[in-house]
Amino acid sequence: MIQQVRVGLVGLGQRGLQHLGALWRIEGAKVVALCDPFPENLEEEKIGRFVEGFCLDGIRTYTRFDDLLGNQNEDAGVDALYFCIPPNRHGGEVIAAVTAGVHVFVEKPVSLYYDEAMEMEAAIQSAGVISTVGFNQRHDHRHEAIHHLLQDKRLVMATAVANGALEAHSTKHTRTEELGGPGNRVWAASAAWSGTTVVEAGIHQLDTMRYWAGDVAWTRADYVHRDAEDIEDGGDNPYAYSVTFGFESGFLFNLLLARLRKTFWGDGYAGLMWDHGHVKIEGDEVAAYYYEGPYPPAEGDRPSSNDLRHLVALPEKRDGTFHINQCFIEAVGRGDTSPLRNSFSSSMNSLAAVLAANLSDHLGGRKIMLDDFATSSEFADFRRKPTQET
Numbered sequence: 428m429i430q431q432v433r434v435g436l437v438g439l440g441q442r443g444l445q446h447l448g449a450l451w452r453i454e455g456a457k458v459v460a461l462c463d464p465f466p467e468n469l470e471e472e473k474i475g476r477f478v479e480g481f482c483l484d485g486i487r488t489y490t491r492f493d494d495l496l497g498n499q500n501e502d503a504g505v506d507a508l509y510f511c512i513p514p515n516r517h518g519g520e521v522i523a524a525v526t527a528g529v530h531v532f533v534e535k536p537v538s539l540y541y542d543e544a545m546e547m548e549a550a551i552q553s554a555g556v557i558s559t560v561g562f563n564q565r566h567d568h569r570h571e572a573i574h575h576l577l578q579d580k581r582l583v584m585a586t587a588v589a590n591g592a593l594e595a596h597s598t599k600h601t602r603t604e605e606l607g608g609p610g611n612r613v614w615a616a617s618a619a620w621s622g623t624t625v626v627e628a629g630i631h632q633l634d635t636m637r638y639w640a641g642d643v644a645w646t647r648a649d650y651v652h653r654d655a656e657d658i659e660d661g662g663d664n665p666y667a668y669s670v671t672f673g674f675e676s677g678f679l680f681n682l683l684l685a686r687l688r689k690t691f692w693g694d695g696y697a698g699l700m701w702d703h704g705h706v707k708i709e710g711d712e713v714a715a716y717y718y719e720g721p722y723p724p725a726e727g728d729r730p731s732s733n734d735l736r737h738l739v740a741l742p743e744k745r746d747g748t749f750h751i752n753q754c755f756i757e758a759v760g761r762g763d764t765s766p767l768r769n770s771f772s773s774s775m776n777s778l779a780a781v782l783a784a785n786l787s788d789h790l791g792g793r794k795i796m797l798d799d800f801a802t803s804s805e806f807a808d809f810r811r812k813p814t815q816e817t
């Protein structure tokens with residue numbers, strides 16, 4: 428058992444700073460190392476703008492990951508590393524870390540390339556370290572309540588609609604303009620950097636469905652691609668996406684996403700049905716709609732929506748990002764994975780499902796079985812990481 432987990436963060440951008448903010452408040456964690464190729468992202472003053480009370484005392488900073496890992500000895504080592512870098516920028520760091528015996532928290536999507544993710548997974552398995560992937564939505568108190576509600580249900584179908592605006596993407600901290608990416612650093616709008624909106628954002632909704640409904644067996648997708656004259660500064664992700672995920676149980680999940688430009692409009696919908704009911708998140712509440720009276724109801728006694736609406740009891744409201752950090756630190760500290768809601772290995776199905784959506788669209792909406800996606804020689808080129816140009 429580790430008394431206090433010595434933690435390092437690799438990538439001090441939007442997500443790394445959020446994790447650092449959480450770790451700063453978790454007693455069992457001691458931040459000892461920070462790594463980012465751009466020195467400005469390691470400055471105390473900059474980090475202090477995002478993390479209240481931050482100071483660099485006792486923390487080593489590195490612009491080269493190899494130097495961080497080179498210090499992996501009694502005095503200056505880390506027990507766990509967080510990887511919060513753009514998913515197209517991995518260069519063997521996760522594999523090197525786990526091979527050195529370091530536990531890992533890897534942000535989603537763990538890669539844009541299935542082969543690369545498989546190599547990371549194999550190294551994690553063989554090292555036997557603790558691992559998790561940043562699916563913080565599993566830690567949302569409302570999602571947790573739905574998970575429990577659905578345990579004994581015959582799940583049928585869910586639909587999530589997320590209409591977003593391209594301009595709603597944040598400006599990131601990676602100097603993409605120096606790496607052949609967008610000049611405005613809004614890399615989530617770029618297919619080469621984000622892997623499409625389904626891979627970058629939709630993987631959250633899909634993974635939450637997996638938390639409720641188990642593993643995905645197949646994917647089918649059609650995208651409406653952005654017109655060439657509507658692409659600005661590398662923001663070339665499609666206008667809209669229509670994806671169906673078929674689960675092993677027969678459950679279907681329809682994911683409809685949009686990222687329009689010059690609209691500044693966004694809204695959404697999410698609902699799931701089992702064989703005899705519906706469940707929806709309604710703001711801070713979770714409502715389930717089902718009938719409990721005598722069946723069939725007496726003539727003229729049709730139940731009203733009030734009769735059907737049941738509020739689902741919720742655990743205490745919490746910040747999912749803070750909670751996923753607490754769980755990971757507790758798991759590493761105790762050497763026991765039970766606080767975790769996923770591992771790197773168990774998250775591979777989420778990655779395969781969204782990467783297979785891109786493949787399905789590419790093949791004109793063909794149904795892609797995930798087993799084939801992962802193993803068939805027909806899709807080998809699609810799984811492979813292209814040679815890094817920058």
Ligand SMILES: NC(=O)c1ccc[n+]([C@@H]2O[C@H](COP(=O)([O-])OP(=O)(O)OC[C@H]3O[C@@H](n4cnc5c(N)ncnc54)[C@H](O)[C@@H]3O)[C@@H](O)[C@H]2O)c1
Pocket residue numbers: 437438439440441442443462463464465468492511512513514516517518534535536561562563598599600601602627
């Ligand atoms: N779970 C969530 O809710 C959530 C939210 C936001 C982002 N993310 C994920 O976190 C990851 C990082 O996204 P972000 O928003 O923080 O991007 P970002 O561009 O703001 O930050 C990435 C940071 O990594 C640094 N970096 C780049 N390459 C590196 C390397 N090889 N080694 C070390 N540092 C490197 C950059 O300089 C930058 O500071 C992405 O995979 C993203 O999808 C997850």
